[in-house]
Structures are given as C-alpha cells and as structure tokens.
Amino acid sequence: MSDAEDPTTFSPAEPTTGEEFEPVEVFPDNDDFDLRPGADNCYKCSTCDTNCPVAEVDDDFPGPKFQGPEQWRLTQTDDDYEIDDSITSCSNCLRCDNACPSGVPLSQMHNTARGRYVDEQMSKLSVEYIRNRILANYRTSAWLASKVPRLSTFVMNNSAVRWVMDKTMGIPKERDFPAFATETFQEWWAKRGGADESRRRARQNRPDDADPSDYKVAYFHGCYSNYNTTQVGKAMVRVYEELGFEVVVPEQKCSGTPMFANGMLDDAERHAKVNVSSMSDLVEQGYDAIASCTSCSMALRQEYPELFDIDGIEKVSENTYDSVEYLRIHTDIADRLSEATVEGDLAEEFAYHAPCHGRNQGLERQAVELFAELDGVGIEDVGDSCSGISGTYGWKSEKYEISMEIGQPMFDHMEDSAGETGMTECPTCAMQMEHGTGYDVRHPLELIEAAIVEA
Amino acid sequence: MAATPHVLVIGGGSTGVGIARDLAMREFDVTLLEQGNLTHGTTGRMHGLLHSGGRYAVADQASATECIEENRVLRDIASHCVEMTGGLFVKRPEDDESYFQDKLSGCEECGIPAEVVSGREARQMEPHLATDIDKAITVPDGAVDPFRLVVANAASAQEHGARVETHSKVRDLLVEDGEVVGVEVEHDSGPGLRVHGVEGGREEIRADYVVNATGAWAGRIGDMAGVDIEVRPSKGVMTIMNVRQVDTVINRCRPKGDADIIVPHETTAILGTTDEEVADPEDYPEEQWEVDMMIDTLKELVPMLEEARTIRSFWGVRPLYEPPDVGSEDPTDITRDFFLLDHEERDGLPGMTSIVGGKFTTYRMMGEQIADHVCNQFGIDRACRTADVPLPGSEDFSVLRDYMDEFGLRSPIGRRSVERLGSRADEVLQTAGPNPTVCECEGVTRAEVQDAIAQSGSDLNAVRIRTRASMGNCQGGFCSHRLASELHGEYEEPIARRAWDELLQERWKGQRHALWGQQLSQAALNYALHATTQNRDHDPADGESLDFSAFDSGTDDRTTGAAGTDVAADGGHADGY
Numbered sequence A: 001m002s003d004a005e006d007p008t009t010f011s012p013a014e015p016t017t018g019e020e021f022e023p024v025e026v027f028p029d030n031d032d033f034d035l036r037p038g039a040d041n042c043y044k045c046s047t048c049d050t051n052c053p054v055a056e057v058d059d060d061f062p063g064p065k066f067q068g069p070e071q072w073r074l075t076q077t078d079d080d081y082e083i084d085d086s087i088t089s090c091s092n093c094l095r096c097d098n099a100c101p102s103g104v105p106l107s108q109m110h111n112t113a114r115g116r117y118v119d120e121q122m123s124k125l126s127v128e129y130i131r132n133r134i135l136a137n138y139r140t141s142a143w144l145a146s147k148v149p150r151l152s153t154f155v156m157n158n159s160a161v162r163w164v165m166d167k168t169m170g171i172p173k174e175r176d177f178p179a180f181a182t183e184t185f186q187e188w189w190a191k192r193g194g195a196d197e198s199r200r201r202a203r204q205n206r207p208d209d210a211d212p213s214d215y216k217v218a219y220f221h222g223c224y225s226n227y228n229t230t231q232v233g234k235a236m237v238r239v240y241e242e243l244g245f246e247v248v249v250p251e252q253k254c255s256g257t258p259m260f261a262n263g264m265l266d267d268a269e270r271h272a273k274v275n276v277s278s279m280s281d282l283v284e285q286g287y288d289a290i291a292s293c294t295s296c297s298m299a300l301r302q303e304y305p306e307l308f309d310i311d312g313i314e315k316v317s318e319n320t321y322d323s324v325e326y327l328r329i330h331t332d333i334a335d336r337l338s339e340a341t342v343e344g345d346l347a348e349e350f351a352y353h354a355p356c357h358g359r360n361q362g363l364e365r366q367a368v369e370l371f372a373e374l375d376g377v378g379i380e381d382v383g384d385s386c387s388g389i390s391g392t393y394g395w396k397s398e399k400y401e402i403s404m405e406i407g408q409p410m411f412d413h414m415e416d417s418a419g420e421t422g423m424t425e426c427p428t429c430a431m432q433m434e435h436g437t438g439y440d441v442r443h444p445l446e447l448i449e450a451a452i453v454e455a
Numbered sequence B: 001m002a003a004t005p006h007v008l009v010i011g012g013g014s015t016g017v018g019i020a021r022d023l024a025m026r027e028f029d030v031t032l033l034e035q036g037n038l039t040h041g042t043t044g045r046m047h048g049l050l051h052s053g054g055r056y057a058v059a060d061q062a063s064a065t066e067c068i069e070e071n072r073v074l075r076d077i078a079s080h081c082v083e084m085t086g087g088l089f090v091k092r093p094e095d096d097e098s099y100f101q102d103k104l105s106g107c108e109e110c111g112i113p114a115e116v117v118s119g120r121e122a123r124q125m126e127p128h129l130a131t132d133i134d135k136a137i138t139v140p141d142g143a144v145d146p147f148r149l150v151v152a153n154a155a156s157a158q159e160h161g162a163r164v165e166t167h168s169k170v171r172d173l174l175v176e177d178g179e180v181v182g183v184e185v186e187h188d189s190g191p192g193l194r195v196h197g198v199e200g201g202r203e204e205i206r207a208d209y210v211v212n213a214t215g216a217w218a219g220r221i222g223d224m225a226g227v228d229i230e231v232r233p234s235k236g237v238m239t240i241m242n243v244r245q246v247d248t249v250i251n252r253c254r255p256k257g258d259a260d261i262i263v264p265h266e267t268t269a270i271l272g273t274t275d276e277e278v279a280d281p282e283d284y285p286e287e288q289w290e291v292d293m294m295i296d297t298l299k300e301l302v303p304m305l306e307e308a309r310t311i312r313s314f315w316g317v318r319p320l321y322e323p324p325d326v327g328s329e330d331p332t333d334i335t336r337d338f339f340l341l342d343h344e345e346r347d348g349l350p351g352m353t354s355i356v357g358g359k360f361t362t363y364r365m366m367g368e369q370i371a372d373h374v375c376n377q378f379g380i381d382r383a384c385r386t387a388d389v390p391l392p393g394s395e396d397f398s399v400l401r402d403y404m405d406e407f408g409l410r411s412p413i414g415r416r417s418v419e420r421l422g423s424r425a426d427e428v429l430q431t432a433g434p435n436p437t438v439c440e441c442e443g444v445t446r447a448e449v450q451d452a453i454a455q456s457g458s459d460l461n462a463v464r465i466r467t468r469a470s471m472g473n474c475q476g477g478f479c480s481h482r483l484a485s486e487l488h489g490e491y492e493e494p495i496a497r498r499a500w501d502e503l504l505q506e507r508w509k510g511q512r513h514a515l516w517g518q519q520l521s522q523a524a525l526n527y528a529l530h531a532t533t534q535n536r537d538h539d540p541a542d543g544e545s546l547d548f549s550a551f552d553s554g555t556d557d558r559t560t561g562a563a564g565t566d567v568a569a570d571g572g573h574a575d576g577y
C-alpha cells in the first residue's frame, strides 16, 4: 500500500482476521510459538526483575521472571490455559531481555503472551481494547490528522476534548498530543525529487574512487518522522547524502512496535509483511536498512524474526541498523565531528537519554561518545533509568501515574544537567522528556546535520 | 477374634495404600506401616504412566486388559491425579511394520481404543516429533501423579478409621504357634505425624491378619518368618526434562527395548527407561551411561531432547516376581502380572499374605483382590466400593475458575494449584492471611504448603510430594529456605533446620545426574547462593541453634543510615579499605 491509499478501512472494534493462533495447527515448522523450551535457559537469578522499571514502582506487577519463563513453563499448549492479565502492565521496554545473563527469550515471551492475552481473553468491545487498538495503530490516526495538521494539533490538545478522551477512552488529559507537521516527510521527499535526486547529490559528495555499491541505504523513517518530527527524517537524508550515501525510501508501514506492546500481533504482522517484502528486495540489491527510531530498528532486527515467519525476514534483520550506529561503523563520522563546530540554534548543552530499545541494541553510549569531541556543544548522559513512556504505555490513563513515576529519575537528572535541551533517538521518549521537563528535545541526527551539512 | 478384625498392612506404596483404603472402606480395623514417607519405595520412583494397556497388548494381553479397565476407573475416581494426555505408539522407518500391525490388532483384541494416524497427523498433535516418522497408533494413555494418588488413598483410609504410620519400619514379624500374629515396628519419631527430634521407639502391634505389600522388599519380610519370596528386583532409570517437549505420551512402537517412552508429567517430561536385575533394592549402582542412553535413544523420536535441559534423574526398582519354576533369564521376560501369595497355603504359615509384582496402574484392582482374600479369611461378605467412590480431592470439581477473584492468585499459579488440589481447592486456598508464592517454579503458595504441613508434620520431603514445591527447575535452590521457614510457628528452629537439610540432600541426590549445561549453571548458582547467604559451605553453627536474641534489632534512628559518616554507602568498610 502506498501512502496515497486510505488505511481507514480498518475498524478498531473488529478483530482482524487471519489464522487463529493455535500452535499445534501450524505446520510443519511451528515450534516458534511453543515457548516452554525457552524456559530451559532460566536459572531464576532474578536479574530481570531487578532491571524492570515497572516492577520497581508497581508492587502489583509480578515482574519479568514470572511473566516470561515461569509463566511459560507453567503453561500447557493443548489446553485452555490463560495468560495472566498482569501482562498488560508490562510496558515492553525490554530491559529484562537485555539484562538476562542467560539468553532467555523474554521479549518473545512477553510479546507472544500479550498477543495471546489480547486475542483470547480481552473483550474486543471493551473501551480498553478499542483505545489500545487506536493507540497501536497510531499510523492510521496520524495519517488522518496529517490531512488537516493544524486543525488536528489544535483539536487534539483542546482541553475540553482531552477531558472527554480521558473519561471515555482512558487517554490521560495531562499529555499533549504531538504536533502534526504541515508537510509529511514523504511529501517533502517526493517534492524534492525522491531517489533520483538523492543519487545525484550523493554522487557529488562521494570520492571518485568509491564503489557506489557500498553507498546504498534504504530509509525506514517510521510513523513519527513522517507525520510529526519530519526534521529528523530530513536530517537523516541530508547527513547520509553529505557522506555520499544514496537514500531510497521504500514502501513501508508501521514497524509494529506499538502493536507488539498492545498485543495486536495480527495487525503487526500485516504491517511487517509489507515492510519485510519491500526491504528484503532492497537488501537483495545490496542496500542496508536504516532506521532513525530505535524502536523501529529493534522491531526489524529482533522482534520480527522472533515472532513472525515471513520470507526474507532473517536477511532484513541482519542488515538493519540504527542511523547513528551505521555511520559510526561505516564512515569517518567521528573524525568529521571532532573537526567541526556547531553554531547557532543547536549550540547547546544537551541532556541525553538513552532509550531502552537503543540499549537493547547496545547503543546507549553512541551519542555521548560521538559528540564528546564536537565543539560548541556539550552532552551529558542523564543516567540509565527508563523514561517511563514506553511508546503507548504512558498514553493510557491507568498507566499515567506509573509512567511518570518511572520517568522521575530521568526528569530529575535532566533538571540537574547543565543545559535545557534534551536529546534522544526515540520519539516517544522525547515526548516524555518534553512532558516532564518542558525541554525541547532533539535527535542526534539533527545535531550531526548542524555540524557537517552546510545550511 | 475381635468383632472387627484388625488387619495390618506393611508398605506405603500404591499397593499398600490401595489395600488399606479398600479394607477400611469394608469396615476393617486397619493399620498401615511404612518405613519412610508414603511412596518411599518404587511408587515414588516410577514413570507416571497411566497405562492404556497398549504397551502390553502384544506380549501380555492379560495385563493389557486389566490396564484398560483400571485406566477407565482411575479417570473417574482419581480425576485430580490423572491427566488424560492420550498416547502415541510411534513407528520410525527402521521399525518393524509387522510389529506395528501386531500392536494395532493386539489393542483391538484387548478392547483398547486404537487408531492409526499418519506421520503428518502425529506431528500435528506433537510438533516436536521427528519429521521422518512413519506413522503412529493413538491410545488412551494418561499421566498420573503417584504422590497425589497415594496420599489421597491414605487420606481416604484415614477417613474410614485407618491408622497410618509413616517412618515406621517393621523389624520383625511376631510368630506365635506357627502363626503370624503381628509385627514389631520401630518408629522414627513417635507415633502420629513425623516430627524431627521426637524420641522414637519400638512398638509391638498385634493383628488378626498381616498383609505384606512391600514390593521389592517383600522377600525381607518373608525372611522374618522364614518363608521364601522370590522377588527379582529390576532397576530402571528415568530422566526428568525441565519442560514438556510433548503433551502426549510418546511410546516407541517396537518390541521391548530400553529408552522407549516419554511421559509428560505436570510441568516436566520424563524419559525412560531400562530394565536390569539388581541384587539389593536399596543399593544398586546409578550410572551415567543409563542417563545418556535415554537422551541418545529418545532423540530419535523427539530430536529437540538432545539440546533440552534435564533437571535430574532417578532410578526405581520393579518388584518383579515369577513363580520359581519359570526361571526367566532376562528380567524383561518376567511377567508384569501380580501374584497373591497366601503363606498358609504356600508355606503352612497362617496369618499373612504377600502381594508381589503388578503395576501402579492396577493398584486398585490388586487391593480389591487382596481385600476379597482377607474377607474370605474371616468369612465376611462385604462388597468392594473403591471403584465407585472418588478419592478425596476427586469429587466434582472444575479447574476453570477466576483464580484472581476467588483466591487472589495469578492465573497460571491458581490453575496449577487447583489442578493439584482438586475438590479440596476451596478448603485449602481460601485463607484470610497473605498467601505468597513459596515455590515459584511450580506455583505453590503458602496455603498449600501449610495444608501439607498439617498433613505430614515437620517433614519437608513429605510436603514436597504433596505440593511439588522444590520439584521445578531450581530444584529447591530458591525455595528450600522458604519452605523451612513455613515450619516455623508450629515447630522450633532446630527442627526446621533438620527438615531443611534433609530436603536439600534429597534434591541434590537426583541433580547429580544432570550436571551439565543449564542445570550445571543452576547448581552453581544454587551453591553460590546457599554458601553466601546460608553459610552452607562452612557452617560453624552446624547442629546448634543460633542465638538470635544476640542480634540487636537495628536502630530506629534512620538519619544515621546511608548518609551517616560511619557507614559506607557502597557496602564497603567505612574507613575505606
């Protein structure tokens, strides 16, 4: 589906069809959903529990060890075993997955359990389900809103409207809806000349002896850079072109992150199929997949192959990178930055928060290391706590307080840091940072752009 | 002779409790004596297969027919001990086709519902089966929890007035005028519930009749009165996997052989087994090659077993018996049938009958025959009711409940608890006080542990077999101390310590045979944890109580906490070394 098509044929109250999730019926290679063997790796050390930000503030939440290996081990597949409803309190930050010293597939376990819970145990007519479905399908709402961006931004943040939403849908009135861009990233990209223009610009910036096949990337912009923070998408394109890379923007849908987090695996799989299909074609042609949102790269890299069986999924997973990570691996960006100076708008002290999904990919130090030598700016890590929003989690009234409590240490550290500008790779963490401190929050790509791309 | 004859049953395995329950229900005055815990013998060391009879359908059709009959009865009267998993006889390409056909027709002849399914269909039922299997036969095999079943039988016997003594070893038979008139028994800790440290003692118990149901030990009881009982104990190994790789009983469809069955059991799967004659039912070698053979052979049926985690292995001895004139060379040729040896007829020693051989699955039928026999001795005509009256816990119940609302339990924990407790769930789980999970691996809560303690005294192994606490993947690493502290209140600290040590010993025993891969890291972690937090690597306080009153209760003045100058916030010494 291209973006010109109408995705609103989807009805939030109607479960998407698709095969019943019934492991014994999938054939022949269906072991992916019997996760009991995954419990073999757990030796009960509880490291996961001590790393879970939700368990830390919510005494009713039993924690990842129960939620993952213990629950799966106690489950029987041939039976009407129920998933405990506490799975809906897990924010899917996946800190536990990262913390486990023993390779227990916690993210797969949580995602699958949540999917099963929503499929089999949650009323499809409940306000909670409908609300979650709307939050999970942010792309659909954003698509609509982007048609009338100014009006949407205004209406969504009108206090009367927000009061009604809180009461009827459980969307906390405290939160500000993100502003919608007047021109989406895709509109900008098309207007600018698309891939042809990008090839032209990249070629200009490439050394003559460079092998063009090493300079091809496919950009997975995700929903947020498309509809809201288009400046991040634009920065990605400009920075990569500056470094000689041709960018293509393949057909794409939501990465699925909000859908995993809400247990809507069918929705996520439909979107994943489109993403994998277009990305795998490009990967075959030698492109690497680049995402500027760490949850998107996490989805493509880890969650897709854990949860779905789609042609080409492994290949896409192996060739997906975070946008900053890729530059650090394949270019001399560190040298470029150590020679550069930033002036103007972005000559700031940044309070940097590493998003959980970035941590899971081992990226928590990348921004701090990269910008340490950059003149004109300062950067300070605000610690290893979770921001607490975890995508759609903090967008639920019943989770709002917990979400803010989890975020408190981060807010405190931001307040303590030198500057008044935040930085992170994750768009929803950015929302939370802004919400808790009132700081303006930027993406590392924006700062790289300011440092190396001539305005 | 008293108006109500007093019958003494020796042996607290399935056979003994089955007999005790039957006799008690027929209004005999019954005493049951067991040297260890209930299920201390073979019954606590078996495979947990509720036979459909399929395994005997070719070679031993009499046994097969008994099995299917009793299989149906137990589903009814012991529903909370039985899980009807169904079973498959799986044929691999190299297995003999004519045997497959024999199995099928054998099942039909014995009235065992059996159907052929293709390899593809079999794998749809059990996805982890090898992809190259040919086909399979479905049979109504099931899984049965021997501990729960035996405890329920004993409880029912007690409800009908029986006296049940565990940790009470029969030392001698009392023979007067050429007739068995009772036993001399040695109690480990005084009569009634076992309490560590309570002075035991010898007791003479007189009875009108003695039933020897000591399985593999039957010959020793016989020796006490100078009669010869030719039990031929044969050992078999079983290896427990951490999770269920299959939810159906998987049998290899070929003539008798080692390592040919996988039984799903509660949260685990049990691989088995071997068949090798041993001299002494209590002292025989447990060898690693036996364990290796289980995995290496059974992975032909379920390949993922090769990589899967085992948590322990254990051995049991079959109480095989054959009449002296048969003389089989190979123990696998010995019949699985049971024999009732009336020592009056056989050896001219009135007052005692022994029952030997048989299977767990047919325990009730064995009990019925013995009870009939005892009735005959006294000219009493009372009908057997054990096939009709459900065991305590197996009265009408449903496992599907709102666990959170009813018991305040997380769904999988509530589910497992109710499955274990059956119709006793409400009585046990509805508690006023807080009900934390004590054993996380198996989902056992304080309420269930307390219920078991009330049944069995200060013996944590008895709590274990009742609840499954400490039988999961940590093998007691994370819950033994919690279980021990559950004894507190009722029992003093030294008693709790002894019970705790015993439990850890028992848990370690089986784990020794699983020390590679994941269970090795588990054992290493358990060791580190127990050594550093319980001083188990070096215990100068061993055997003596700690003087807890010597510890102060801390200071109320919170301000001198981490911020104070005398405390290092990093946990190190205050002055920096």
Ligand SMILES: Cc1cc2nc3c(=O)[nH]c(=O)nc-3n(C[C@H](O)[C@H](O)[C@H](O)COP(=O)(O)OP(=O)(O)OC[C@H]3O[C@@H](n4cnc5c(N)ncnc54)[C@H](O)[C@@H]3O)c2cc1C
Pocket: B010, B011, B012, B013, B014, B015, B016, B033, B034, B035, B036, B038, B039, B040, B041, B042, B043, B044, B045, B046, B047, B048, B049, B050, B051, B168, B169, B170, B171, B213, B214, B215, B216, B217, B234, B235, B236, B237, B238, B273, B315, B316, B317, B318, B319, B357, B358, B359, B360, B361, B362
């Ligand atoms: C490896 C293996 C696997 C098996 N698998 C299955 C299966 O899957 N399904 C099935 O149906 N059957 C199975 N069996 C057979 C079954 O386990 C036995 O037939 C049955 O448990 C025997 O029970 P029992 O009560 O006769 O003997 P036991 O359970 O051995 O009971 C005898 C009891 O007598 C006690 N005792 C001995 N001496 C004294 C004394 N002096 N004083 C007091 N008490 C004493 C012992 O401590 C013991 O508890 C298996 C057997 C083995 C060995």
Ligand code: SF4
Pocket: A051, A052, A053, A054, A055, A063, A064, A067, A089, A090, A091, A092, A093, A094, A095, A096, A097, A110
């Ligand atoms: S994903 Fe995050 S919130 Fe969920 S259990 Fe793991 S650490 Fe806790």
Ligand code: SF4
Pocket: A041, A042, A043, A044, A045, A046, A047, A048, A049, A064, A065, A068, A069, A099, A100, A101, A102, A103, A104, A106
């Ligand atoms: S961190 Fe891993 S091994 Fe430790 S308890 Fe959690 S899942 Fe188990």
